[in-house]
Amino acid sequence: AVRDYLSPVLKESKFKEHGRITPEEFAAAGDFLTFKFPVWQWYKGDPSRARDFLPPDKQYLITRNVPCLRRATAINYTDADEDAEKLMSFMDEAEEAPGPDGKPRKAEDEDWVATHIGRTSHTGNPTNMTEIPDISDSPPLPPKNIPTEGLTDLSLDDKPLPPQDEIPDIDDIPDMDDEGAGLEDDDDDAAVRIVHPSAAEVQSAAGQNLLQVRTYDCLISYDKHYQTPRFWLFGYDENKQTLTPAQVFQDVPADHAFKTMTMEAFPHSGQQLASVHPCKHASVMKKFIDRMEAAQNQGEDTKTTAAAGSKKKWGLGGMVRKVTGSEKPKEKEASAEDEATGLQVDFYLVIFLKFIASIVPTIEVSCEGREG
Amino acid sequence: MPPLQFQPLSSQPTPSFWSALNSLKLDRLKLDDAQQPITGWLEEGRQVLDKETVAGPSSTGVVGVDGSLGVGGGAFGDDVDRPPSGSIEVKGVFKNFNTIEEFRQTEPKKALFDQVTDSMLTSFSTPEPLLNPFLLVTFADLKKYVYHYWFAFPALVDKPGWEVGSDGFIAVDEKEINEVRSLEDGWVAKGESRSEGFLVRGVGGQRTIGRLSDAKSFFLNVPQSERFLVFHDTSALPQNPGWPLRNMLYYLHHTHGITDITVVCLRQGSASIRGRVFVPPGGIVGQPEKPQTVGWERNKAGKLASRVADLGPMMDPSKLADQAV
Numbered sequence: 001a002v003r004d005y006l007s008p009v010l011k012e013s014k015f016k017e018h019g020r021i022t023p024e025e026f027a028a029a030g031d032f033l034t035f036k037f038p039v040w041q042w043y044k045g046d047p048s049r050a051r052d053f054l055p056p057d058k059q060y061l062i063t064r065n066v067p068c069l070r071r072a073t074a075i076n077y078t079d080a081d082e083d084a085e086k087l088m089s090f091m092d093e094a095e096e097a098p099g100p101d102g103k104p105r106k107a108e109d110e111d112w113v114a115t116h117i118g119r120t121s122h123t124g125n126p127t128n129m130t131e132i133p134d135i136s137d138s139p140p141l142p143p144k145n146i147p148t149e150g151l152t153d154l155s156l157d158d159k160p161l162p163p164q165d166e167i168p169d170i171d172d173i174p175d176m177d178d179e180g181a182g183l184e185d186d187d188d189d190a191a192v193r194i195v196h197p198s199a200a201e202v203q204s205a206a207g208q209n210l211l212q213v214r215t216y217d218c219l220i221s222y223d224k225h226y227q228t229p230r231f232w233l234f235g236y237d238e239n240k241q242t243l244t245p246a247q248v249f250q251d252v253p254a255d256h257a258f259k260t261m262t263m264e265a266f267p268h269s270g271q272q273l274a275s276v277h278p279c280k281h282a283s284v285m286k287k288f289i290d291r292m293e294a295a296q297n298q299g300e301d302t303k304t305t306a307a308a309g310s311k312k313k314w315g316l317g318g319m320v321r322k323v324t325g326s327e328k329p330k331e332k333e334a335s336a337e338d339e340a341t342g343l344q345v346d347f348y349l350v351i352f353l354k355f356i357a358s359i360v361p362t363i364e365v366s367c368e369g370r371e372g
Numbered sequence: 373m374p375p376l377q378f379q380p381l382s383s384q385p386t387p388s389f390w391s392a393l394n395s396l397k398l399d400r401l402k403l404d405d406a407q408q409p410i411t412g413w414l415e416e417g418r419q420v421l422d423k424e425t426v427a428g429p430s431s432t433g434v435v436g437v438d439g440s441l442g443v444g445g446g447a448f449g450d451d452v453d454r455p456p457s458g459s460i461e462v463k464g465v466f467k468n469f470n471t472i473e474e475f476r477q478t479e480p481k482k483a484l485f486d487q488v489t490d491s492m493l494t495s496f497s498t499p500e501p502l503l504n505p506f507l508l509v510t511f512a513d514l515k516k517y518v519y520h521y522w523f524a525f526p527a528l529v530d531k532p533g534w535e536v537g538s539d540g541f542i543a544v545d546e547k548e549i550n551e552v553r554s555l556e557d558g559w560v561a562k563g564e565s566r567s568e569g570f571l572v573r574g575v576g577g578q579r580t581i582g583r584l585s586d587a588k589s590f591f592l593n594v595p596q597s598e599r600f601l602v603f604h605d606t607s608a609l610p611q612n613p614g615w616p617l618r619n620m621l622y623y624l625h626h627t628h629g630i631t632d633i634t635v636v637c638l639r640q641g642s643a644s645i646r647g648r649v650f651v652p653p654g655g656i657v658g659q660p661e662k663p664q665t666v667g668w669e670r671n672k673a674g675k676l677a678s679r680v681a682d683l684g685p686m687m688d689p690s691k692l693a694d695q696a697v
């Protein structure tokens with residue numbers, strides 16, 4: 001119903017002008033995402049925290065257990081140029097097209113990547129980063145500090161991690177030695193003993209394909225202030241136990257950790273989750289959208305001048321095909337008719353996820369169905 | 373013949389589960405430590421493509437990601453958070469201890485575990501066998517948002533165990549998987565509830581579906597090669613099916629006399645496998661009145677031990693207030 005209501009006014013929708021969307025548009029884009037990629041689901045969240053400007057059963061979007069095979073440091077997504085390439089590559093359909101204002105594309109890349117606020121040259125050698133010891137279940141954030149300040153202590157520099165002042169309430173943590181005694185006989189031959197490689201083993205056995213596979217719950221909420229979607233992460237380790245904030249930041253390239261990515265309270269539960277700060281989302285999304293539109297317009301021109309039946313498609317149609325992995329534009333949104341009307345707001349979250357994928361490249365949050 | 377080994381289940385409580393536990397304890401249970409029903413879900417294992425390694429003779433370029441038993445905000449019956457799409461609902465028993473000392477005692481946990489296995493064994497003679505009930509014991513330190521917890525996935529042990537045919541487990545082609553999945557979907561559309569496993573008989577293209585509890589009549593006069601046990605597999609290992617299969621085989625053998633069947637392990641993507649499993653030639657001997665049971669979840673080191681979830685930094689209002697800008 002929301003989509004029906006929206007369809008006639010889409011052309012005048014403001015999202016193309018400034019990259020921001022209304023709650024209705026968020027709901028519509030979410031409907032499209034969940035329809036197209038059923039791994040995404042709408043959640044109600046905590047009813048007492050429901051935002052009244054969103055439908056009660058469409059408060060936020062979630063996809064569970066997205067795999068993350070390697071730590072960001074193991075892949076070295078730390079170079080700014082590489083990030084820029086990362087951002088660009090999702091649009092390779094539109095690659096040859098000039099920017100919307102006719103300027104060469106490269107000049108603009110700076111802007112795109114400038115989502116990291118206050119980015120300073122980061123000299124730390126990320127490969128030396130120490131694994132947070134397993135014992136600490138959750139390094140408590142220093143209570144009196146602003147969270148980001150506190151987290152900077154856990155930063156990715158090559159200096160050793162600062163010792164934690166104290167582990168609070170250590171007397172509460174029971175001694176586990178005899179806990180399992182007498183519970184069951186230990187002679188079960190028919191069980192595979194799960195032993196996941198430790199971080200040290202993974203590092204020492206480079207090249208042997210040992211992996212610590214983490215999984216992430218990825219959430220998208222609507223940020224009322226910035227009028228954009230906002231992306232959140234909650235992680236589990238290879239034993240499906242909760243990751244600490246410090247561990248989560250191992251999966252975020254150093255360029256973004258503690259800068260664009262910080263720990264903040266998730267509005268629908270109040271829990272602290274890692275989140276990409278949305279202050280630059282609107283401008284980045286606008287650039288993405290502009291570029292796609294420009295590419296598409298140019299595609300239209302090319303199409304009219306090119307020989308009929310040319311297979312080459314530009315912009316959105318190609319984009320959708322790429323994202324959905326289908327060879328032919330079988331869905332109506334990819335039909336020539338829709339291409340003519342330009343980018344629709346339904347695609348907003350699909351584009352948004354492509355943008356997010358450039359920030360957390362190790363977490364395969366692409367919108368690909370799990371059903372191969 | 374190689375013995376059949378099962379990949380143990382892993383538990384995966386979500387953050388909203390702990391919130392649900394908080395409100396259950398504060399608003400409903402208070403000091404009541406009676407056991408409660410709980411609902412969770414099983415997720416199929418899957419394979420993901422590892423973009424960093426190139427497929428070659430030593431590596432296929434795919435990485436297995438095991439499924440798990442998840443519990444979420446709806447675990448205690450509240451109408452929130454649906455389980456992930458494609459997951460299977462499972463029921464269990466939950467008990468919260470009021471003190472850490474009680475939580476640490478072995479006897480109450482053992483008694484609870486025995487009670488769950490007893491109810492499972494009793495249910496085997498009814499038309500609705502309870503195949504994979506789980507158990508969760510907790511101690512919640514609500515002031516600090518620290519939760520001690522321990523899951524158990526009770527399994528009945530067959531001795532000697534089942535064996536795998538000489539071919540081991542092999543990949544199943546997609547057509548076959550699509551056929552059994554659509555059989556199940558059709559079944560669910562008719563009102564049957566989706567469960568961990570079901571039976572299929574017949575040759576490709578003309579298969580029919582049936583309940584585990586109808587095994588005797590369903591497989592009557594069906595040749596061995598056309599008997600299939602299909603289940604939603606939480607494992608992603610190439611040669612090991614997941615834990616939930618264990619009790620299904622136990623049930624099929626001890627209640628319905630099945631000794632030889634082809635198992636189809638449904639997994640996400642193209643990770644599904646199948647293999648023939650059978651009771652060893654001498655049969656399962658010396659089955660006592662009360663079979664050995666196993667299933668307490670092990671920790672990282674493979675030891676029997678409870679786990680701790682410290683959500684203090686995520687949930688504590690006083691800490692959050694300090695952090696609020």
